[in-house]
Amino acid sequence: MNERIQKLRDQSLNSKPFLTDERARLVTEAYKKYEGKVSIPVLRALVFKNIMENKAIDIQEGELIVGERGPSPHATPTYPELCCHTQEDLEIINSRKKISFAVSDEMKEYYTNEIRPFWEGKTIRDLIFNNMTGEWKHAYEAGIFTEFMEQRAPGHTVADDKIYKKGFIDFIGDIDDSLQKIDPFNDTCAFEKRQELEAMRICAQAIIRLAQRYSEKAASMVAIEQDQRRKQELLQIAEITQRVPAYAPRTFWEALQAYWFVHIGIITELNTWDSFNPGRLDQHLFPFYKKETEAGTLKDEFAKELLQCFWVKFNNQDAPPKVGVTLKESGTYTDFANINIGGLKQDGTDGVNEVSYLLLDVIDEMRLLQPSSNIQLSKKSPGIFLKRAVDIIKKGWGQPSVFNADAVVEELLRQGKDIEDARCGGTSGCVETGAFGKECYILTGYFNLVKVLEITLHNGTDPQTGKRLGIETGNVLDFTSFEQLMEAYKKQLHHFIDIKVRGNNTIEKLYALYMPSPFLSIIISDCISKGMDYNAGGARYNTSYIQGVGTGSITDSLSAIKYHVFDRKTLGMEQLLNALNSNFKGCEDVRKLLLNRTPKYGNDDSYADEIMKEVFDAYYHEVNGRKNMKGGLYRVDMLPTTCHVYFGSVTGAMPDGRLNGTPLSEGISPVQGADHDGPTAVLKSASKMDHLRTGGTLLNMKFTPQLLQDEDGLTGLMSLVRTYFKLDGHHIQFNVVDRETLLDARENPDKHRNLIVRVAGYSDYFCNLNRALQNEIIERTEHMTF
Amino acid sequence: MRKGIVFRIQRYSIHDGPGIRTAVFLKGCPLDCWWCHNPEGKGLSPVVIFHEDRCLHCGRCDGQCTSGGQYADLCPGGAREIIGQEMTVASVMEVIEKDSAFYDESGGGVTFTGGEPFMQYDFLYELLLGCRKKGIHTAIETSGYTAWSDLKEAARLTGLFLYDLKLMDNKKHIQYMGVSNELIADNLSRLATAHDNICVRIPVIPGINDDDRNIDSTCAFLKGIGLKNISILPYHNTGSYKYEQLGLDYRLSHIRSPDKKDMQRIADTFGNNGFNVYIGGSAG
Numbered sequence A: 001m002n003e004r005i006q007k008l009r010d011q012s013l014n015s016k017p018f019l020t021d022e023r024a025r026l027v028t029e030a031y032k033k034y035e036g037k038v039s040i041p042v043l044r045a046l047v048f049k050n051i052m053e054n055k056a057i058d059i060q061e062g063e064l065i066v067g068e069r070g071p072s073p074h075a076t077p078t079y080p081e082l083c084c085h086t087q088e089d090l091e092i093i094n095s096r097k098k099i100s101f102a103v104s105d106e107m108k109e110y111y112t113n114e115i116r117p118f119w120e121g122k123t124i125r126d127l128i129f130n131n132m133t134g135e136w137k138h139a140y141e142a143g144i145f146t147e148f149m150e151q152r153a154p155g156h157t158v159a160d161d162k163i164y165k166k167g168f169i170d171f172i173g174d175i176d177d178s179l180q181k182i183d184p185f186n187d188t189c190a191f192e193k194r195q196e197l198e199a200m201r202i203c204a205q206a207i208i209r210l211a212q213r214y215s216e217k218a219a220s221m222v223a224i225e226q227d228q229r230r231k232q233e234l235l236q237i238a239e240i241t242q243r244v245p246a247y248a249p250r251t252f253w254e255a256l257q258a259y260w261f262v263h264i265g266i267i268t269e270l271n272t273w274d275s276f277n278p279g280r281l282d283q284h285l286f287p288f289y290k291k292e293t294e295a296g297t298l299k300d301e302f303a304k305e306l307l308q309c310f311w312v313k314f315n316n317q318d319a320p321p322k323v324g325v326t327l328k329e330s331g332t333y334t335d336f337a338n339i340n341i342g343g344l345k346q347d348g349t350d351g352v353n354e355v356s357y358l359l360l361d362v363i364d365e366m367r368l369l370q371p372s373s374n375i376q377l378s379k380k381s382p383g384i385f386l387k388r389a390v391d392i393i394k395k396g397w398g399q400p401s402v403f404n405a406d407a408v409v410e411e412l413l414r415q416g417k418d419i420e421d422a423r424c425g426g427t428s429g430c431v432e433t434g435a436f437g438k439e440c441y442i443l444t445g446y447f448n449l450v451k452v453l454e455i456t457l458h459n460g461t462d463p464q465t466g467k468r469l470g471i472e473t474g475n476v477l478d479f480t481s482f483e484q485l486m487e488a489y490k491k492q493l494h495h496f497i498d499i500k501v502r503g504n505n506t507i508e509k510l511y512a513l514y515m516p517s518p519f520l521s522i523i524i525s526d527c528i529s530k531g532m533d534y535n536a537g538g539a540r541y542n543t544s545y546i547q548g549v550g551t552g553s554i555t556d557s558l559s560a561i562k563y564h565v566f567d568r569k570t571l572g573m574e575q576l577l578n579a580l581n582s583n584f585k586g587c588e589d590v591r592k593l594l595l596n597r598t599p600k601y602g603n604d605d606s607y608a609d610e611i612m613k614e615v616f617d618a619y620y621h622e623v624n625g626r627k628n629m630k631g632g633l634y635r636v637d638m639l640p641t642t643c644h645v646y647f648g649s650v651t652g653a654m655p656d657g658r659l660n661g662t663p664l665s666e667g668i669s670p671v672q673g674a675d676h677d678g679p680t681a682v683l684k685s686a687s688k689m690d691h692l693r694t695g696g697t698l699l700n701m702k703f704t705p706q707l708l709q710d711e712d713g714l715t716g717l718m719s720l721v722r723t724y725f726k727l728d729g730h731h732i733q734f735n736v737v738d739r740e741t742l743l744d745a746r747e748n749p750d751k752h753r754n755l756i757v758r759v760a761g762y763s764d765y766f767c768n769l770n771r772a773l774q775n776e777i778i779e780r781t782e783h784m785t786f
Numbered sequence B: 001m002r003k004g005i006v007f008r009i010q011r012y013s014i015h016d017g018p019g020i021r022t023a024v025f026l027k028g029c030p031l032d033c034w035w036c037h038n039p040e041g042k043g044l045s046p047v048v049i050f051h052e053d054r055c056l057h058c059g060r061c062d063g064q065c066t067s068g069g070q071y072a073d074l075c076p077g078g079a080r081e082i083i084g085q086e087m088t089v090a091s092v093m094e095v096i097e098k099d100s101a102f103y104d105e106s107g108g109g110v111t112f113t114g115g116e117p118f119m120q121y122d123f124l125y126e127l128l129l130g131c132r133k134k135g136i137h138t139a140i141e142t143s144g145y146t147a148w149s150d151l152k153e154a155a156r157l158t159g160l161f162l163y164d165l166k167l168m169d170n171k172k173h174i175q176y177m178g179v180s181n182e183l184i185a186d187n188l189s190r191l192a193t194a195h196d197n198i199c200v201r202i203p204v205i206p207g208i209n210d211d212d213r214n215i216d217s218t219c220a221f222l223k224g225i226g227l228k229n230i231s232i233l234p235y236h237n238t239g240s241y242k243y244e245q246l247g248l249d250y251r252l253s254h255i256r257s258p259d260k261k262d263m264q265r266i267a268d269t270f271g272n273n274g275f276n277v278y279i280g281g282s283a284g
Helices: A003-014 A022-034 A040-054 A087-095 A105-119 A124-131 A134-142 A168-181 A190-224 A228-243 A252-269 A281-295 A300-315 A324-329 A354-366 A383-393 A405-414 A419-423 A449-457 A482-514 A518-523 A551-567 A573-581 A588-596 A606-623 A643-649 A679-687 A711-726 A739-747 A771-779 B089-097 B100-106 B117-134 B148-155 B170-177 B182-194 B212-225 B240-246 B260-272
Strands: A018-020 A075-077 A338-342 A372-377 A401-404 A426-428 A432-434 A439-448 A541-549 A633-637 A700-703 A731-736 A756-758 A763-765 B003-013 B021-026 B047-050 B080-083 B085-088 B109-114 B137-142 B160-164 B198-204 B229-234 B276-279
Touching (some): A040 A518, A134 A482, A372 A383, A383 A401, A405 A432, A439 A482, A439 A643, A449 A551, A541 A606, A606 A679, A679 A711, A731 A756, B003 B089, B047 B240, B089 B117, B117 B137, B160 B182, B212 B260
Parallel strands (some): A018 A075, B198 B229
Antiparallel strands (some): B003 B021, B047 B080
């Protein structure tokens, strides 16, 4: 890492996130001026235009890739049209211990005087809550599911290669072609299409204008720059930003800059989930890299430097401030841009190239939370590629994670995607599968599989509040078989998924009608040719996900009931319920029996694993194949982000021995500490889930550093990954840090400020996690050397 | 079906032969090494250990807290632990086969260890046969203290021998292990001609077998019988807590682990004599 990068990196790491009211001001201005006078897509485009034309722009000392979402690095905008923060919200955001953003008094005052009076009562968040039914609200408040879109917009998508092949002037050409093709006589949607395409056109021009403003800024800095080398760089920046993204990039540098403008555009237009993501960066950059290195105009060292500048840019953009349940389900500054490396080419051959290794070097040197990174490992990927990734993984900070490229393709094919679209897809966010550049794949909310059992055990009532949330499925004391209990559980599951999907369908429509994203729509096929917005079903593929949480906890809880109550009869149902209702107070022996003497998921024990399969199947059949409002279907994902902690906090003691309020198991990992037969057993258990029927599963493993200190340990790890993938596992990620270090970091955070751990689909600073999550990570089973 | 006593099955063993392996620990050992880190594997028959600190006094075991193993699987705190379980060949094979996919990928397999696996030779033989049928690579870790006829027969079914050679001086051998090393040395000489994949394992116990005299005579002996592969394992006392649980005396409490330098010195001596030396468990 050279001096320039060192400086930029330090600057990015050392500045504290803060809120800026710039965007709120520009959005409100535009709404006041245009609302009611133009169609909603055009209104949204004019909002975008107002920001692109008037936001403050700045070029930091030494940077080669330019563009910030806010006026400066870590200046984080707000999105009042989605969620208008109250005075209290702003106070909390400013002062909370974790994931805080500094909020100036001026901004608070501005919000009181200008922003809140205009937006209160008419935000998307208000619209959503006003349109939800009583039963939805009760289930939401009880923590049966979460709602992703209540303060952040759908996004969950990734760029493909089109922005490297076309400039926005070309896209305007495509938009005009599509406008031409509208049949004004017979097409009942002609008006909507015209409005949407006009909106896209305005956005395309606006992003070109933003780049030009950077070009002008760079040119104006040339005149006063003393340093000759920097002068030259500024000239080049001026030239590059004059060219991209109006025209297709010609060089490696231009390609990165073109992407970055698109990224800034998307995360400014709306606060899309998972920000945005270049996806398969090595595939996209390789043609530029090859051409230039062959011509001798690009050296590896400079290519790396550009990539490192690019990396810093991601790290400067914190996830927009979240509040309430949304903060609990995703408590992190990380905004989930997740770069894919390797995988397959469009023709099905191995995609690993020179840029793949360059990217791995950059990840290794930069050690930044953002962007997140992963390797897409296919059976065709060379061993040395995996070896290089494992060399980084063993350093312990959780990147890159490892995905099974062949399984990802199969999952996409099963969902009905074209094979080439599937191969050009990958994974984003935490672990979600998508056809990059062509699919709108929305995570709609987490679903608490364990809470549903708690409610089943109480015949439809939530014992935490005494409220009836579910349906009456019978008093479990009258049940004479485990099958009867499963039957009741499935009925409750059906009831709550119905509630969730009914709510989703409304929310989807609210976004389609009131919050289109014409800029994002430009670069996702086939929004232009369909003349339809991304949020309204314009993408080629439209998938909605509900993410199941608590696989390990629900399996072990059901296994405990089956084993102790019905099979071995070591416990009566009443005795068990009493123990749960008292949070095991006074019956530690019952809890220990449940903890220590029950077949548990994660040990390759078919007694427990068959139950996991049954629950997964039940959940899958409940969700998979339901229709969404965009012409697509519902699918399942099995991942938690930080939601297993939140869901645990609202779920009482369970038959797996878990105490009231403590975290559930995360992803498809076993309950923390329940697996005692080593990593192969965990992988075998996890592989019994049919990953190919999901759009992503998340498996966390923790290794002691000793296990990976020698060659045997590293080749062992590589074989574990390859075998898990042979068994169709979707994803695996590793923490390599010992328990003592984590315990010390929890007690002495100042000594471990830079300790990064893998949470769930992303890495985070250990000291930024709340205590419950810290404890959860400490309690994960640690696999040691034998 | 033949049964044997198994006291542990360890999946994901990566230091007992090539690749990812399952180590099957067979109970019973004719040696009595002072440094043994699996003292629970010495006797042939199962033992019940009682961990008093884990007992919740819940009474589920009907007051028979300290004896008998019939309630062990219902003891909530895990206070009773049975060491050594009678298993059929089929049930052991079932566990072994669970990780077949990992063996295939990594070039691994199963390692029979103990105790001394030849103590239950008939059982071992059937397990070897079972693995052969399933195409699973086998390794045996042995002290070599067994009848040559058994060793010879097993050699035909075994992919790799991890053969312990601890001390060349017979007097000291008897002192620290309770048996003479003549049979062990004889068997190794014969096995060297009967099998082409033998790795000699030498645990390095400071003050007992790490002296130049022992290393030199080990070199000379192994050269004489034409063996090439050696792995030296540093002594560690991580097994000492088990002695306490079993109510046994740990006779080496005063000895520390050899440091990296000592290990390297010994490795160099073997290396200079033309041996392939591995430090730690890597072998094969």
